[in-house]
Amino acid sequence: MRRTSARYKLAGAATAAVAAVALTGTTAWSSGAVAPAAEPDTATTAAAGPIGFGAGTTGGAGGATVTVSDTAAFTAAVQRAEPLIVRVNGTITLSSMTKVASHKTVVGVGTSGKITGSGLNVSGVSNVIIQNLTFTGSNDDAINVQESTQVWIDHNDVSNAYDGGIDIKRASDKVTVSWNRTHHQNKNMLLGHSDSNGSQDTGKLRVTYAHNWFDGTTQRNPRVRFGNPVHVLNNYFSNVGDYGVASTEKAGVLVEGNYFENTEDPFHLGEGDSDPGSLVARNNHFVNSGSGQAGGTVNPIPYSYTADTASSVKSIVVAGAGVGRI
Numbered sequence: 001m002r003r004t005s006a007r008y009k010l011a012g013a014a015t016a017a018v019a020a021v022a023l024t025g026t027t028a029w030s031s032g033a034v035a036p037a038a039e040p041d042t043a044t045t046a047a048a049g050p051i052g053f054g055a056g057t058t059g060g061a062g063g064a065t066v067t068v069s070d071t072a073a074f075t076a077a078v079q080r081a082e083p084l085i086v087r088v089n090g091t092i093t094l095s096s097m098t099k100v101a102s103h104k105t106v107v108g109v110g111t112s113g114k115i116t117g118s119g120l121n122v123s124g125v126s127n128v129i130i131q132n133l134t135f136t137g138s139n140d141d142a143i144n145v146q147e148s149t150q151v152w153i154d155h156n157d158v159s160n161a162y163d164g165g166i167d168i169k170r171a172s173d174k175v176t177v178s179w180n181r182t183h184h185q186n187k188n189m190l191l192g193h194s195d196s197n198g199s200q201d202t203g204k205l206r207v208t209y210a211h212n213w214f215d216g217t218t219q220r221n222p223r224v225r226f227g228n229p230v231h232v233l234n235n236y237f238s239n240v241g242d243y244g245v246a247s248t249e250k251a252g253v254l255v256e257g258n259y260f261e262n263t264e265d266p267f268h269l270g271e272g273d274s275d276p277g278s279l280v281a282r283n284n285h286f287v288n289s290g291s292g293q294a295g296g297t298v299n300p301i302p303y304s305y306t307a308d309t310a311s312s313v314k315s316i317v318v319a320g321a322g323v324g325r326i
Contacts, residue, residue, distance in 0.1 A: 050152040051305055052208025052231055054176025057152040059105030059129030060085040067109070068092070078104055078120075088113035088133060097121040097140050100128055108132040111324040119143055119161065126150045132323050136160050146170040153177045157322045159184040164220070169193035171204040178208070181322035183215040192225025195249050195274050201226035202250070210234055211313075213321040218242045223271055228252030228278070229299040234308045236317040237263045237289075244292075246270070251277035252298035259313035260289040268293040285310035 050057055063083030068074040069090035075098055077086045083103035091114040098118065100106060102125040107113070111134070119138040122128050122145040131154045135142035138161040145151055145168040158165045158180060165182050167190040168175055182188050192205050205227030211234050214221045218241040224230050230253045237244050237260045244260065245267035247253040253267075260266040266289055269276030278296025308316055319325075 050154065050176040050178060050208075051210060052176045052178075052233070052303060053174045053206045054150065054152040054178075054208060055303065057127055057129060057150045057174075057176070058103075059083075059127060059152070060103055061105070063103065074098075078106055088115075090114070091116060094118035094138075097144060099123060100130070101125060103127045105129040105131065106133065108134070108323060113323070115142075122146070122148050122151055124148060128152075129154065131155050132326055133157075134323055135165075138162060141165070141167050143167070144169075145172045145175060148172045149174045151175045153180065155179045155321070155323060155326045156181075158182045161185060161187075163187060164190050165217070167191075167193070168205065168207055169201075170197070171200045173204040173206055175207045176210065177212060178210045179212065179317075179321045179325070181213040181215055182217050183213075186218040188214065188217040188220045189222035190220050191222045191227055191230065192249070192251070195225065198226055198249065205251075206230065208233065211317050211321060212236075213317050214238065214240055214244065216241065219246075221245055223248070224251040224253050224277065225249040225274065226251055229254055229301055231256070231301055233257055233305070234310075234313050234317070235259075236314050236321075237261065237266060238314075239263070240266075243268060243271075245279070246274075247277035247279040248274035249277055252296070253277065253279045254298050254301060255279060255281045255284065255292075255294075257283050257307040257310045257313065259285045259287070259310055259317070260292075261287040261314065263289040265290055266292040269295055283307070283310055285313065 060083045065085040067087040074092045078100045085105045089109040094117045099121045114134040119142045124147045127150045129152045134157040141164040142158045142161040143166045165185045165188045208231045214237045216239045221244045223246045232255045240263040243265040279294045280298045281294040
């Protein structure tokens with residue numbers, strides 16, 4: 001069945017079972033799977049490094065550190081060949097998507113690091129961290145990742161991009177998107193750009209989305225093609241307009257321990273002309289939200305992790321997501 005604009009009846013303040021668990025990747029999750037025993041987690045701060053698929057991303061660690069405050073210096077720094085930590089202190093105005101080279105950490109200073117006018121292109125590279133930056137008003141995507149591996153996108157504020165907020169596509173792999181706040185954004189996070197790109201994308205597009213705040217965004221939170229498994233863990237969805245997560249085109253998405261508030265369609269199978277993928281939902285918390293649509297089997301999560309209790313995710317994410325909180 002292809003899903004277009006179906007809606008689900010509001011479930012009021014229905015609360016699913018919640019748990020904090022550790023997995024080692026030995027079990028494939030299906031829509032009828034029983035959760036392991038709960039183990040509470042009281043952590044309320046972001047991890048020092050990426051969890052999930054992007055673990056091991058070091059960016060510019062080991063290289064020099066430079067601080068930039070104008071567009072020319074910024075562009076030159078992020079395109080240098082050697083490992084480099086680029087500290088952004090001020091507003092950088094870009095006229096077009098600007099490529100970031102391998103082995104870079106691009107990080108805002110306090111709350112002053114801002115990118116406007118256009119966005120960052122992480123294309124054909126590896127080992128990149130983009131952190132603690134405010135992206136607004138891009139004439140394209142805020143962040144585009146394609147044909148790249150080992151990428152960590154963390155603690156950013158993203159709004160008003162003409163196209164995607166954070167798009168990941170074309171066989172990119174081993175990516176973590178964490179602790180970002182996205183708002184005033186229609187097409188928010190696309191994972192896999194085309195139904196016809198399966199030959200390149202199958203076995204890739206493995207992404208962890210953890211502790212993000214989808215704050216009134218409209219759609220693609222994320223919209224997934226081919227990636228399996230994709231892990232949507234401990235995010236806060238508030239006042240999402242069209243839908244939260246969509247699994248399509250042979251994707252396998254585990255939607256786990258999230259807090260959905262005022263979100264009529266939290267997750268579903270298929271989207272537009274794309275055929276349904278698989279989606280397993282477990283231990284989520286719903287407040288004035290629909291119950292979602294799940295089905296099928298998702299590949300095992302290949303890393304160990306601890307999930308926050310879903311009912312506490314709103315307070316954890318609101319306190320920790322966005323710029324100035326690392």
